[in-house]
Amino acid sequence: MPLKRATILANPHARRARHFDPESALKYLREQGYEARYEAPAGVEALTKSAKQVAEREDEILFVFGGDGTLRLVAGAIVGSKTALAALAGGTTNVWVRETNIPFDGHKAIQKHLDGQQVKIDLGRVNGEPFMLMVGIGWDAEIASHVSAGLKRRLGVAAYVLYGIPLVPSLRTSQIEWSTAEENFSEQTAILIVSNTRSYGGVVSFTPKANAADGLFDICTLNPRGLKDVVSLSVALLRSKLPKDERVVRGSASRIQIHSAGHWIQVDGDVIGQTPATIEIERSALLVSVPGGELPDIVRKQVS
Numbered sequence: 001m002p003l004k005r006a007t008i009l010a011n012p013h014a015r016r017a018r019h020f021d022p023e024s025a026l027k028y029l030r031e032q033g034y035e036a037r038y039e040a041p042a043g044v045e046a047l048t049k050s051a052k053q054v055a056e057r058e059d060e061i062l063f064v065f066g067g068d069g070t071l072r073l074v075a076g077a078i079v080g081s082k083t084a085l086a087a088l089a090g091g092t093t094n095v096w097v098r099e100t101n102i103p104f105d106g107h108k109a110i111q112k113h114l115d116g117q118q119v120k121i122d123l124g125r126v127n128g129e130p131f132m133l134m135v136g137i138g139w140d141a142e143i144a145s146h147v148s149a150g151l152k153r154r155l156g157v158a159a160y161v162l163y164g165i166p167l168v169p170s171l172r173t174s175q176i177e178w179s180t181a182e183e184n185f186s187e188q189t190a191i192l193i194v195s196n197t198r199s200y201g202g203v204v205s206f207t208p209k210a211n212a213a214d215g216l217f218d219i220c221t222l223n224p225r226g227l228k229d230v231v232s233l234s235v236a237l238l239r240s241k242l243p244k245d246e247r248v249v250r251g252s253a254s255r256i257q258i259h260s261a262g263h264w265i266q267v268d269g270d271v272i273g274q275t276p277a278t279i280e281i282e283r284s285a286l287l288v289s290v291p292g293g294e295l296p297d298i299v300r301k302q303v304s
Contacts, residue, residue: 003034004061005034005058006029006034006035006036006063007039007054008036009047009051009063009064009065009074011066012042014065014070014090025063025107025110028111029110047070049077055081059083060084061114063087064086064088067090067091067093068093068095068096070090070091072130072267073130078286079123084118084287085289086113086288089109092269093201097109099198113289117290119213119288119299120213120285120286120288121212121286122286124194124281125280125281126277126280130267132197132286133267134268135267136191136266137176137264138263138264139190140191171190173190175189176260177258177260179256180255180257185221187221190222190224190233191222193221196212197298204240205240206237207219211298211300211301213300215283220242222247223246223247223248229247233247233248254280257279263275
């Protein structure tokens with residue numbers, strides 16, 4: 001009987017790299033009957049190439065040690081394959097790991113994946129760039145555009161605070177025109193979120209009912225009319241009680257067009273450029289590994 005195949009693909013620059021022992025992980029996988037290998041490619045191109053090769057070999061499982069940015073790149077490379085993506089927490093906020101109840105300890109996480117289950121989820125694309133979590137357009141992406149990868153690795157979430165606070169006085173809402181198949185919108189907007197999942201940065205939730213397996217993005221925009229609104233909406237967001245009024249627009253769609261130009265875009269924490277943009281979903285296209293037992297809400301298919 002041929003051995004099952006597994007690969008550990010690690011971002012060598014991941015913030016939590018010192019917490020991971022690849023030799024111990026490989027030993028454990030081999031003890032569990034896997035033909036296992038470890039790769040730590042440097043750079044985006046090498047990372048995606050390695051991931052594609054793993055999918056072409058049809059490895060049963062691909063463990064990815066890195067942050068949400070690493071996960072999204074690997075997801076884009078293996079989408080549509082029979083290889084399951086198994087996340088190992090290595091990044092700054094590790095939102096996907098938190099959303100799916102994967103342990104932060106690398107060895108425990110591998111055990112959970114091997115004893116776990118595999119489900120198909122939706123993968124998002126914005127101007128062709130893959131994402132697992134969400135797209136942010138507006139103030140969050142503008143702040144993120146000032147934060148270097150090195151600083152994010154060293155300081156984590158604090159890097160965004162460090163750069164964000166001095167920028168606050170200069171931030172202004174912008175007229176953002178966007179549309180779904182059903183509706184057109186044009187608002188003075190601070191931030192527009194198009195999300196496949198619920199947690200934003202592991203801190204707040206713009207889209208508390210999002211589901212990564214329902215074929216739709218959840219949409220939320222904040223449209224403050226002055227400083228007083230900025231403060232009140234920020235407090236409401238932190239308390240998970242955004243108001244139901246004209247300052248907050250919610251919706252869902254499988255395809256969104258951002259027509260206005262010149263607004264920064266961030267996907268899963270990575271700034272990828274500026275609008276205009278087309279945001280589309282690839283339904284049930286990505287096989288992922290999650291712990292056993294009851295499926296997390298974020299990946300549980302809804303029963304109508």
